[in-house]
Amino acid sequence: xxxxxxxxxxxxxxxxxxxxxxxxxxxxxxxxxxxxxxxxxxxxxxxxxxxxxxxxxxxxxxxxxxxxxxxxxxxxxxxxxxxxxxxxxxxxxxxxxxxxxxxxxxxxxxxxxxxxxxxxxxxxxxxxxxxxxxxxxxxxxxxxxxxxxxxxxxxxxxxxxxxxxxxxxxxxxxxxxxxxxxxxxxxxxxxxxxxxxxxxxxxxxxxxxxxxxxxxxxxxxxxxxxxxxxxxxxxxxxxxxxxxxxxxxxxxxxxxxxxxxxxxxxxxxxxxxxxxxxxxxxxxxxxx
Amino acid sequence: xxxxxxxxxxxxxxxxxxxxxxxxxxxxxxxxxxxxxxxxxxxxxxxxxxxxxxxxxxxxxxxxxxxxxxxxxxxxxxxxxxxxxxxxxxxxxxxxxxxxxxxxxxxxxxxxxxxxxxxx
Numbered sequence: 183x184x185x186x187x188x189x190x191x192x193x194x195x196x197x198x199x200x201x202x203x204x205x206x207x208x209x210x211x212x213x214x215x216x217x218x219x220x221x222x223x224x225x226x227x228x229x230x231x232x233x234x235x236x237x238x239x240x241x242x243x244x245x246x247x248x249x250x251x252x253x254x255x256x257x258x259x260x261x262x263x264x265x266x267x268x269x270x271x272x273x274x275x276x277x278x279x280x281x282x283x284x285x286x287x288x289x290x291x292x293x294x295x296x297x298x299x300x301x302x303x304x305x306x307x308x309x310x311x312x313x314x315x316x317x318x319x320x321x322x323x324x325x326x327x328x329x330x331x332x333x334x335x336x337x338x339x340x341x342x343x344x345x346x347x348x349x350x351x352x353x354x355x356x357x358x359x360x361x362x363x364x365x366x367x368x369x370x371x372x373x374x375x376x377x378x379x380x381x382x383x384x385x386x387x388x389x390x391x392x393x394x395x396x397x398x399x400x401x402x403x404x405x406x407x408x409x410x411x412x413x414x415x416x417x418x419x420x421x422x423x424x425x426x427x428x429x430x431x432x433x434x435x436x437x438x439x440x441x442x443x444x445x446x447x448x449x450x451x452x453x454x455x456x457x458x459x460x461x462x463x464x465x466x467x468x469x470x
Numbered sequence: 471x472x473x474x475x476x477x478x479x480x481x482x483x484x485x486x487x488x489x490x491x492x493x494x495x496x497x498x499x500x501x502x503x504x505x506x507x508x509x510x511x512x513x514x515x516x517x518x519x520x521x522x523x524x525x526x527x528x529x530x531x532x533x534x535x536x537x538x539x540x541x542x543x544x545x546x547x548x549x550x551x552x553x554x555x556x557x558x559x560x561x562x563x564x565x566x567x568x569x570x571x572x573x574x575x576x577x578x579x580x581x582x583x584x585x586x587x588x589x590x
Binding site: 210242243247248249266267268271272336337338339377378379380381382383384385419420423424453 | 474477478481484485487512513539543548549550551552553554557558561567568571572574575576578579580581583584585588589590
């Protein structure tokens with residue numbers, strides 16, 4: 183069976199690409215520290231020597247729209263074009279082309295449906311920065327086949343937080359039951375406290391640093407019990423109006439397992455939002 | 471009132487570079503054209519199978535025609551859609567980084583929790 187060699191959870195910050203590649207006067211003062219942290223984070227994936235990446239993210243009203251909105255969707259295609267016109271326009275993100283791992287997509291869909299998740303699917307999916315940001319930070323070669331999984335953290339009504347956790351737990355079991363010798367990394371990105379299009383946006387730090395500190399603690403310690411006690415669909419409005427993206431972190435806590443401490447934890451307090459990076463090694467840390 | 475239709479306007483204009491420019495330069499004309507020609511289009515379906523019932527009310531139409539992002543927030547338009555399109559419209563006028571984004575937030579400062587409901 184396949185093995186999960188790394189579980190990685192991260193914020194996805196669309197400004198990283200431009201900040202890290204800027205030079206001279208255009209280079210923001212925080213770029214060097216940010217780049218150092220990303221290179222260290224990248225090494226946690228490289229050391230695990232993955233063959234396949236399962237990528238959990240959320241479409242930002244690019245391909246998925248209110249006339250036909252899935253809650254959880256799995257891509258099943260040989261290739262995925264990536265990044266959209268408005269992401270090039272606003273963030274300077276490059277167009278990308280990623281290979282798909284269709285056999286694992288099919289396995290996740292079949293086993294997920296049989297496990298009680300009525301997963302939607304897409305055979306032609308153009309993915310956005312929720313998945314390309316971690317490709318850029320963690321695997322900029324973009325050379326590994328992926329299985330994209332999209333969650334709805336964006337267009338209410340949303341699934342309950344516990345459903346994200348349950349899906350993560352099932353993804354862990356399903357990938358580990360995939361009849362393959364390949365080494366799989368499961369990577370998911372979300373947000374800590376975040377405000378977009380509201381009065382608290384683009385402040386000197388994230389809109390709710392206290393929430394961020396508690397959230398980092400929940401993730402680092404795998405504290406699903408307290409996290410699920412504290413976090414509801416209603417409560418997530420308070421830290422910032424886009425904080426429902428935290429539920430993708432909760433999904434990744436489900437993949438990593440209740441009570442399992444992260445092997446790698448790092449954060450970076452930026453303007454607008456706090457960055458956070460976590461890696462778990464289910465089979466023990468690589469010795470390379 | 472149709473939060474859905476407001477969002478549909480923001481969504482379809484934002485992804486079309488030509489419409490972004492028309493909305494910046496002639497917002498009232500663009501909104502009238504869009505409501506007449508695009509509001510009832512079922513996305514991904516040919517024009518013979520358009521919807522028949524979608525229209526703005528006067529407040530919504532005026533908010534869009536005047537680039538009034540504060541009113542759009544109050545009406546429950548999706549804040550991500552509004553922000554993304556308005557950055558495309560006005561960030562180019564910045565004289566320092568994030569100037570427009572910060573002023574956009576400042577103009578919403580009178581809103582407190584809970585914010586207007588964005589569920590559609």
